[in-house]
Amino acid sequence: MAQRRTARGLLSRGEIVDAALAFAEEAGLQALSLHKVADRVGVRTMSLYRYVRDKDDLLDAMGDAVLTAMTVPEVESMTWEEALAALADAFRAAVRAHPHAAPLLLTRRINAPASLPMVETTLKVLTSQGLSAKEAVHVLRVYIAFLIGTLLREVGTAPTYASDSSALSAGSPDALADSGFPLVADAATELSVCDHEAEMKFGLAMFTAALRERLGAS
């Protein structure tokens, strides 16, 4: 073991985080343990503690890494509508690259510097349209809340991408049709299918419409 280590060079925080991310995508986040990560990295569990304060610290670092890997688009030459769509796309791509790790950045406190490039660019788009810093922050929060809710739904199809089209609520159309709720029954077919990309586009269109009105009013 010590040999394999020296052969590969020193252990590092980055190597540990990468191993943890790889493990999470293979086996799921619940299966992740420091013991398993250590195994994968070829080291004994306790060695991790030189690079990682905690299991929680590791989880934070994983979320951070996923967010850092996001490529923030160049928005200079775009309309604001295109820019917001491109930002959403880039965020979605980063999340989909690590669906099992995604909850770490979607649900843990985003206090990471890693989120700032995206925030900065979004604020640039919004303020370039005449919003004040204050208004831009409110609009940013609505935008992010929508993105998080939408991506959580997409990625919350937790176990290993079970099926591509997943229900909003109860499983089968039949269960919904027999639920005893007339409008749910009417919409059973629609409710039991979810095209994540289309839903994202639909929501972005609503968001854009609302923002356009707000911009016009100012």
Place this chain on the structure above:
Amino acid sequence: MAQRRTARGLLSRGEIVDAALAFAEEAGLQALSLHKVADRVGVRTMSLYRYVRDKDDLLDAMGDAVLTAMTVPEVESMTWEEALAALADAFRAAVRAHPHAAPLLLTRRINAPASLPMVETTLKVLTSQGLSAKEAVHVLRVYIAFLIGTLLREVGTAPTYASDSSALSAGSPDALADSGFPLVADAATELSVCDHEAEMKFGLAMFTAALRERLGAS
């Protein structure tokens, strides 16, 4: 122990779920274990397995219970704007009643029948304004994504309601001002404060504006 049991009557799934919810609010979700729940209920760990398949099954039941406790408002006499606001309010109240358990219903798959009353009422409001079942489902999903993202932010101030005003991203205004991102620095004050109720209202207003436009167009 057996005495205490028979004195109180039989153990039940509901009693276990209630104890688990109470424990989660006191000690946090990460501290929740079947051993601790059993302790609280006055029983040995293994007794729980007669009422609960799994720890996961218990967590599902907890989320379900929180959602079931939601009082769906009577919307008959309201405008659709008021109805959507009342629904959001009711959902928010249910979530805030169990902030530590909230992630269970906000991030786990909502396949629960418990969500159907709220879905039914929302669909009623939307279709009453002339939306087709299909359109109503799309709009519903945007609405729910926004609510989930927003409430997750509010409640994600995880540990025991640490502070009422919480940051979107990096902690202190100072850290944001020194982040090297000019627009983030400009908005540092706004970014470091978050009035959750006001943000919810702001987002609902945007959602309502977008929906109004969509209704007018059809």
Place this chain on the structure above:
DNA sequence: ACCTGAACACCGTTCAAGT
């Protein structure tokens, strides 16, 4: 039918010890 004792493999984390 309902609860328990004993036991399992596994977990996060510590501390003192090796090189």
Place this chain on the structure above:
DNA sequence: ACCTGAACACCGTTCAAGT
């Protein structure tokens, strides 16, 4: 400085056993 062995209290879960 970096890694490890031994050990800790605690997990989720099982199985066979009590009443």
